[in-house]
Amino acid sequence: EAQVTQNPRYLITVTGKKLTVTCSQNMNHEYMSWYRQDPGLGLRQIYYSMNVEVTDKGDVPEGYKVSRKEKRNFPLILESPSPNQTSLYFCASSLASTSHYEQYFGPGTRLTVT
Amino acid sequence: GENVEQHPSTLSVQEGDSAVIKCTYSDSASNYFPWYKQELGKRPQLIIDIRSNVGEKKDQRIAVTLNKTAKHFSLHITETQPEDSAVYFCAASRWDSNYQLIWGAGTKLIIKP
Secondary structure: OOOEEEEOOEEEEOOOOOEEEEEEEOOOOOEEEEEEEEOOOEEEEEEEEEEOOEEEEOOOOOOOEEOOOOOOEOOEEEOOOOHHHOEEEEEEEEOOOOOOOOOEEOOOEEEEEO | OOOEEEEOOEEEEEOOOOEEEEEEEOOOOOOEEEEEEEOOOOOOEEEEEEEOOOOEEEEOOEEEEEEOOOOEEEEEEOOOOHHHOEEEEEEEEOOOOOOOOEEOOOEEEEEEO
16 A cells, blocks of 8 residues: 555654654655644645755754655654644655655654653 | 745635635746645645646536636635535645745635534
């Protein structure tokens, strides 16, 4: 089954404790992206990747890191989480970075930083 | 850069009536306009999209219209049903910006029985 998976789905952590949210897709998609969703603010892009070893900042990259060592995986790293990073996070992928294609979203990760 | 404004933020309609959600964009070079639906507790999913070379596109009860001159596009849902209750997001992108989607803030559509 074609899908985007994220882990964990729910995470409660404390300020400053490094964490990683994994994202994996099995559709051989070139393009992957991370968004955060906050009430009234819609979807804001954190980082995106157009292919292996190619990443770029989105609209709200501060406090986050990403890597793209393999085509299927795009982990989101919070080196020192803070309460303002409490949010719902979505990973998404699409077929190509050279045209307009549907973005497939993962199920979301709800992160709470206390 | 591109900015997308979406209205209204909340829309309540009687079951069976039509619903219209409107988005305006600022960058006249934008040429792709998708709409995503997010049901409560679920992930966003593409429901319809339109490219700048067409003015309207339909898929059963949903349609999208694009007015390039006025820089706005709208989602139309006819004969609304309870399963249409969700948050709807519009977005815009242009071919020469790495196809980055700029998203509207979302519209919560409530279908009253």
